[in-house]
Amino acid sequence: MRIALVNDLGLALEALTRVLARAPQHQLAWTARDGAEAVRRCAEDRPDLILMDLMMPVMDGVEATRRIMAATPCAILVVTASVDGSTSRVFDALGAGALDAVNTPGPTGQGAEALLTKIEMLGRLIRVDPVKDSKPPFTARPAGGAPRRWLFAIGASAGGPAALATMLKGFTPDLAAAIVVVQHLDESFAAGLAEWLGQQIALPVWLAKDGDELTPGTVLLPGRDDHLVLTPRGTLAYRREPADYVYRPSVDVFFESVANHWTGAAAGVILTGMGSDGAKGLKKMREARFTTIAQDRATCAVYGMPKAAAELGAAERVLPLGRIAPALQQLISP
Secondary structure (H helix, E strand, O other): OEEEEEOOOHHHHHHHHHHHHOOOOOEEEEEEOOHHHHHHHHHHOOOOEEEEOOOOOOOOHHHHHHHHHHHOOOEEEEEEOOOHHHHHHHHHHHHHOOOEEEEOOOOOOOOHHHHHHHHHHHHHHHOOOOOOOOOOOOOOOOOOOOOOOEEEEEEEOOOHHHHHHHHHOOOOOOOOOEEEEEEOOOHHHHHHHHHHHHHHOOOOEEEOOOOOEOOOOOEEEOOOOOEEEEOOOOEEEEEOOOOOOOOOOOHHHHHHHHHHHOOOEEEEEEOOEOOOOOHHHHHHHHHOOOEEEEEOHHHOOOEOHHHHHHHOOOOOEEEOHHHHHHHHHHHHOO
16 A cells, blocks of 8 residues: 655654665655645655654644545545544544554554554555445345334444434433444444543543343443344344454444344434445345435545445435435424
């Protein structure tokens, strides 16, 4: 991959350059000393991946990420001195479209392997083939009487934290539906995302545990890199398989488990994100006669996952972000 470095500290740039030199399959595209320069350079020469610092003069990494994703979108990995010490800014950057975050490697090489691992993972994501409708075998939901419970299953990736906060603000604590969100994010950020999101909305937000039941008015997020699934008993569980999926946890895997096992009423929602994860699973939910919604292009930070869902015919409705919560609320209104 061609990788660009954006950092105002010379020592940090040197450390990042040394890390890239350890992986000859990657090439340095260019460097920038502030966010404004990065926006200009990206418009002139778009790389495959940008390693973006957060705190910089002229324009910080959050605003640079937002402008790049709006004008010349490409994959962005936040690389900053202390992820734990910059939680709020990290989630602002993720909301603007960054894919992940990692600490800047030290001058003696500490943290280099973690950075290279992140780069390899994002490289696999970037190279994922477009989704194709292979018409996998469909397992229908068990027949039964009138639906007894509502589930909102939501998938998101790049730009997801901010989109989730905006959408979920549309619900009050008496919401008569359980919510499960599968957001692409390293498990080290899971607890931080739950805490951050819980501060933005009126609903309680928890990390899902094996055996959890779905409770109306509660938001559950995956707390591990394993896939979150709905079991035939209607409870949540974690599974390692399929082990070769780029996306962990996978929106497709969760949506497909909902299509196969949820016996109540449900709606599936695909929000902003890079790639195509969730499109096939949303198609299965639609085939199971659940409501399916994709966020529209104009309100997405990254129009990848919703685009794949729309092109596959998985989305029954394509809506601006601000209209998704009202549409869901209308579904469960008496």
